[in-house]
Amino acid sequence: MMAAVAARELRDGEVTFVGIGLPNLACNLARALHAPNLVLIYESGAVGAVPERLPVSIGDPSLVTGSLMVCSMADVFQLFLQGGRIGVGFLGGAQIDRWGNINTTVVGPYAHPKVRLPGSGGAAEIAVHARRVLIISRLNPRAFPAEVDFVTSPGHRFHGRPRRELSMPGAGPVKVVTDKAVLETDPESGELVLAGLCPGVTVAEVQAGVGWPLRVRPALDAPAAPSAEELRLLREVLDPRGLYL
Amino acid sequence: MMAAVAARELRDGEVTFVGIGLPNLACNLARALHAPNLVLIYESGAVGAVPERLPVSIGDPSLVTGSLMVCSMADVFQLFLQGGRIGVGFLGGAQIDRWGNINTTVVGPYAHPKVRLPGSGGAAEIAVHARRVLIISRLNPRAFPAEVDFVTSPGHRFHGRPRRELSMPGAGPVKVVTDKAVLETDPESGELVLAGLCPGVTVAEVQAGVGWPLRVRPALDAPAAPSAEELRLLREVLDPRGLYL
């Protein structure tokens, strides 16, 4: 469901900074359906990748073979990302808060973490520079607190200061695709609000999954369940071994 | 004569930033004789070049074919030169002064030049970064004024300030090879002094070729005239068409 909904967000020809797992599935699903000219860029340096198998990591050799370009990571970050060439970046995280801030660093205090998470990787700079950011995450109250323990990747409000004061080139997170609902950023406040409900899910169930009083759009979208074709591609072609689904 | 004397200055295995013309002849002469492992780097990006013909420019295709590496100019300047990997740089210029400052920019005032020269190219940064600099130039009073009209590439004293105050990584010009004599930098004052006389040349002739009262080392070297082997290589192998000799 999440991969299918995220895939529909991608526009043909768009330059997409791809992470591993669901974002990779979503991008390759979009490429197989409505966006054959999507340009996939991985932070490892593969540009225009056409992986013959489901890549297990962003450095998988299948991303290199047959790609349009392989460049250094200095080029990826300086020329492609900071250079403003990336249309969409995908992010996920252990915690996502009301303002779209993402934490992939620590649960608990930084100096004495309860759980040490992997850290930023390229996420901090993707959140700053990609023209827009899509977040994919399962909905539950641990993952969606009112405030993250640590802001790894900036959303729309940082310790009270709005994004527009912080001179970030990209628009930041515009949409959060979850297994139950779609949240979107309110253009005024920068707050994540409920914008769409998956089939069979209630507003109360979504509210129970987030740690702040969730504002609800007056007219809610109803993202369609994955079509037979989407399911077939995901299950039989893109992830036949069920690594991510 | 100049090419042969300059060639003898090069040590085997040394990494040398090569300019076109006489420096190129000197380097390839050294490579053919006592320094077979000299690594020639050209600002165009050719590293470890083994030109099959006398290159007419530092961007000649013969510098690429069979070289060890071709890199971008950003790498040449950032990684090789500023990175401190260059042992020797060769420079020449329209004017060289008492302190080894070199002018390749203008004769006359900058805003209203009498003669507009080519400019710095890579010379300014070679003079800053190469571990040592060798200068090659014909001796005459126009070429060796007491003070250059414009300091393109720094020597040992800049408007009165000694080089050591200016935080330059390289040692600067250590030797000037001319058609009549060899000048060297006095380690105390940073001034060019007479260190060697070519066969048959008098101190008075050299003094007549420079625009300041030239100090003379108590014991002068006597650079040998080119050997038969040096002449054969220069005239028959390295520059058979007499482009630079």
Add this chain to the structure above:
Amino acid sequence: MDSKVVSMKEAIAAHVRDGDTVVIEGFTHLICFAAGHEIIRQRRRDLTLARLTPDLVFDQMIGAGCARKLVFSWAGNPGAGSLHAFRRAVESGALEIEEYSHFGMVARLAAGAARLPFGVLRNYMGSDLPAANPRIRTVACPYTGETLATVPALEPDVTIVHAQRADRQGNTQVWGLMGVQKEAAFASKRVVVVVEELVDEAVIRADPNRTLIPGLVVDAVVVEPWGCHPSYAQGHYDRDNDFYVDWEAISKDPGKLQGYLDEFVYGCADRAAYLARMPGLQDRLRARERTCAGVNYGF
């Protein structure tokens, strides 16, 4: 996706405008004279021309009256003499100049490519260049306190890059000297790639490490074999060193320069006509075969 392939006439008409800052890069190698000539033919004016080494291509454009200003680091005709149209224009005050060293120009384009407002380099201490060019400034290191030189980013309106080959989308592969082609392309608002050979996307994808410029920064692809002459394209044709020597006498005499432009630029509708005026040229300069082995991209 739609092909980006257009004629040189169309590419220059669409992407080079009066008053633009125009970069035609390539260090000795892959200098696109075909584009310079078309800009002259289309009589662009008030251009700011930027290149490390103006070379003959900018001397011709200056001689033809296209330029208001030149941004550069070394303006000569290596081994052969001077760029006399440039020298006349500077010495008479007709041409504004903005001057750096090679490292400064490289750092300007690298900063532009990375969308940083400035580049940092350890340079220019003990040189009169910063006095001549107030855009060369300094910054203090936030760690050591030491002073380093800075140059402002260069973000051209349009960059023209010649290459051995590209596909219809502008995914461009180069070998031999690469100069600052990648940095210039990424720094630029618009990019025109001119190639010796248009190839299928599969050729690019077979050796992705060879790609220097991705199609996603390219606006137009022009197929113009021998488009660099008298500059060269490794593996295709050698530099016409004789013409570089001849340029000394041509550029020294404004009348001869005008005669050259009349015959070889205005008098030629396009590159094919230019080449037709020099029978024997291609036989004289065509590259010999020296093909390397491929590498295995399998997994």
Add this chain to the structure above:
Amino acid sequence: MDSKVVSMKEAIAAHVRDGDTVVIEGFTHLICFAAGHEIIRQRRRDLTLARLTPDLVFDQMIGAGCARKLVFSWAGNPGAGSLHAFRRAVESGALEIEEYSHFGMVARLAAGAARLPFGVLRNYMGSDLPAANPRIRTVACPYTGETLATVPALEPDVTIVHAQRADRQGNTQVWGLMGVQKEAAFASKRVVVVVEELVDEAVIRADPNRTLIPGLVVDAVVVEPWGCHPSYAQGHYDRDNDFYVDWEAISKDPGKLQGYLDEFVYGCADRAAYLARMPGLQDRLRARERTCAGVNYGF
């Protein structure tokens, strides 16, 4: 010139010292586990390990007690879980950390390679990373006045780079993902190159654009086929994704981790012995043929 080829044992003994800052780079691709294992066997201590992605190789070295500090930007086992030796060491306070993002680490190595004291990037606004790491600072642009982030240069004592091939002087060619290998090598005081294949200088010279690291920055060359396993070498062998999955259970249990080290590191005199313990491995992972065409370097 004398050959720089030595055994892995000799290279580590000569170039990796207690207390050093050690970089073993390679982004997923070309991670030199053979070197990591030899460092463990030679019982180096108090190392500062630096890498963008610590990966299993640093988790093993941390588990073996080699490390005092880790400098990194993403510490996980992609798609498979965590680096549990790393997590235990951090959560218990036994391991000091210094943390950046990927872009920050790239900028640190690029600055080190260029011998600049700092790197500039447009980043970290709106993030808690600068609060967690006071070495992330800012600088004001001398042209626009805007504030940009800085990171300090990283200049490792020794960098170990794996590559497909090099000659005896260390002129090194790489294809597929290049990560920050070039920057790390140039930034480092000493450089060890480990290769799948030692080739004649003529092979390097036949395709000079493929050279990533010149011999003049290399101190030692080690020939160690399959030296990356469980990482991979494009054109030689695939990544052992099964082992990355297995590592989750091994690293989670300190006893199992010790058992792994005893069997596959301490219990193996060298890489050949390691490979001998896994019959069938090479058949399972050997790369298929997918060789590209060469290009013409003639003139």
